[in-house]
Amino acid sequence: MNLNKEEIQYYHRHLILSQIGKTGQQALKKAKVLIVGAGGLGCPILMYLSGAGVGRIGIVDPDKVTVSNLHRQVLYGFSQVGEFKAEAAVNRLKDLNPNIVLEAYAQRVSPENAGDLISQYDVVVDATDNFPTRYLINDFCVYLDKPFVSGSIDRFQGQLSVLNFTDNQGKKCPTYRCLFPTPPAPEIAPDCSQNGVIGVLPGIIGNLQANEVIKMICGVGEVLSGKVLIFDALSNQMMLFSIQRNEQAVQQALQNAPDFESFDYESFCSSNRQKINEISSVDLHKKLQNNEKIQLIDVRSIPEFQEELPNAVRIPLNNLQANIHNISKNDSLVVFYCDHGINSVRAIRMLPNHHKLKNVFNLTGGLAAWLKEEKK
Amino acid sequence: MQVNVIFFGVLSDVVGKNMLTIQDTDNMADLKSKLIISYPDLKDYTFRMAVNQQMVEDNHLLFDNDLVAVMPPFAGG
Numbered sequence: 001m002n003l004n005k006e007e008i009q010y011y012h013r014h015l016i017l018s019q020i021g022k023t024g025q026q027a028l029k030k031a032k033v034l035i036v037g038a039g040g041l042g043c044p045i046l047m048y049l050s051g052a053g054v055g056r057i058g059i060v061d062p063d064k065v066t067v068s069n070l071h072r073q074v075l076y077g078f079s080q081v082g083e084f085k086a087e088a089a090v091n092r093l094k095d096l097n098p099n100i101v102l103e104a105y106a107q108r109v110s111p112e113n114a115g116d117l118i119s120q121y122d123v124v125v126d127a128t129d130n131f132p133t134r135y136l137i138n139d140f141c142v143y144l145d146k147p148f149v150s151g152s153i154d155r156f157q158g159q160l161s162v163l164n165f166t167d168n169q170g171k172k173c174p175t176y177r178c179l180f181p182t183p184p185a186p187e188i189a190p191d192c193s194q195n196g197v198i199g200v201l202p203g204i205i206g207n208l209q210a211n212e213v214i215k216m217i218c219g220v221g222e223v224l225s226g227k228v229l230i231f232d233a234l235s236n237q238m239m240l241f242s243i244q245r246n247e248q249a250v251q252q253a254l255q256n257a258p259d260f261e262s263f264d265y266e267s268f269c270s271s272n273r274q275k276i277n278e279i280s281s282v283d284l285h286k287k288l289q290n291n292e293k294i295q296l297i298d299v300r301s302i303p304e305f306q307e308e309l310p311n312a313v314r315i316p317l318n319n320l321q322a323n324i325h326n327i328s329k330n331d332s333l334v335v336f337y338c339d340h341g342i343n344s345v346r347a348i349r350m351l352p353n354h355h356k357l358k359n360v361f362n363l364t365g366g367l368a369a370w371l372k373e374e375k376k
Numbered sequence: 377m378q379v380n381v382i383f384f385g386v387l388s389d390v391v392g393k394n395m396l397t398i399q400d401t402d403n404m405a406d407l408k409s410k411l412i413i414s415y416p417d418l419k420d421y422t423f424r425m426a427v428n429q430q431m432v433e434d435n436h437l438l439f440d441n442d443l444v445a446v447m448p449p450f451a452g453g
Binding site: 039041127131151153154157158159180182184195197232239240241244 | 386420430431447448
């Protein structure tokens with residue numbers, strides 16, 4: 001795969017590196033990388049892998065750009081708010097590097113489409129924000145024998161590892177399930193929209209992920225396989241932990257193959273917890289219109305959305321214990337909500353047993369889902 | 377004998393600090409149960425434990441001044 005005149009100029013600083021050079025640059029041009037998630041981690045990964053000249057880049061993300069994304073998702077600007085991230089990314093990256101092929105998939109990666117998507121690429125980058133998708137990517141990569149670079153963040157700390165990599169001796173390296181065989185319940189592992197994140201953190205971790213992709217493709221340096229790296233932005237500490245491949249955990253991934261479509265990753269990631277009643281925005285809206293007696297509890301501390309539901313009682317999650325007496329036992333229905341429906345689940349789990357009544361519900365997807373429904 | 381334990385992510389909130397010292401423990405299973413007795417909420421969490429930067433299982437033996445790290449998977453992206 002030869003480089004044309006324009007490419008030789010574009011990649012000049014790579015070409016003069018002895019570790020990359022013409023051979024490495026040609027390998028990058030030949031490479032096909034799928035990036036799942038075009039959010040905080042995805043933005044720097046996409047920018048630097050495009051700049052590095054990865055020949056074909058696929059971008060999977062079902063979301064649209066919102067204002068609260070911009071502080072860390074610096075690939076986008078105000079003029080892209082409301083556009084699909086996958087499409088907005090392609091438009092920006094085409095300008096950054098016209099020498100590469102970019103493919104936008106404005107859809108959620110699912111058991112139905114993951115096989116088709118992943119099989120078209122050599123390397124996968126997990127830049128998602130939830131566990132069902134992390135396990136799904138792992139299982140498909142194990143099944144299809146693709147290495148993937150996993151990154152994740154929590155407020156001031158990040159985790160990074162190259163998983164399911166086959167080393168140059170042909171040895172199979174650890175997978176995500178070898179690191180974490182069992183998924184946590186969603187409400188105890190909330191994402192950035194519930195917990196917050198310092199904007200530069202995904203920039204740092206995403207760039208480390210892009211670096212691993214480049215090293216893997218060019219065959220330089222030591223790939224972060226068989227190890228997990230933890231970075232702490234507050235102390236500047238970076239710690240490496242070695243992990244072993246666990247064949248039993250790998251088999252768990254393969255157990256779902258080839259009939260992946262019937263495996264429900266959402267319930268797999270919440271199966272070890274007591275079930276919480278959920279109510280959809282549509283159903284809640286109907287009930288409110290029928291004047292049913294409903295107590296609405298808003299558990300947000302610093303709301304992302306200014307809107308609130310009519311007559312809601314505001315009890316921030318951190319004050320819940322002290323304000324339990326404000327939760328009615330007489331209303332036919334008590335509905336907890338927050339911005340995205342995750343902290344409200346945490347609140348319901350914090351209720352003492354005598355409050356765990358059949359009539360306590362969580363507003364699925366929170367105000368975000370409610371406001372989306374209202375717009376329709 | 378004692379070991380130092382560091383906590384990552386949400387677990388440092390559950391425990392209320394980033395690091396603590398646990399006395400009189402000689403294996404991971406025992407350390408884990410001591411931690412859960414002191415911080416009962418920990419049992420709701422998924423985490424892996426490493427000793428001296430190597431991920432280990434419950435049957436791993438501990439020695440004086442070992443550094444134990446307790447890490448949950450992170451969700452965010």
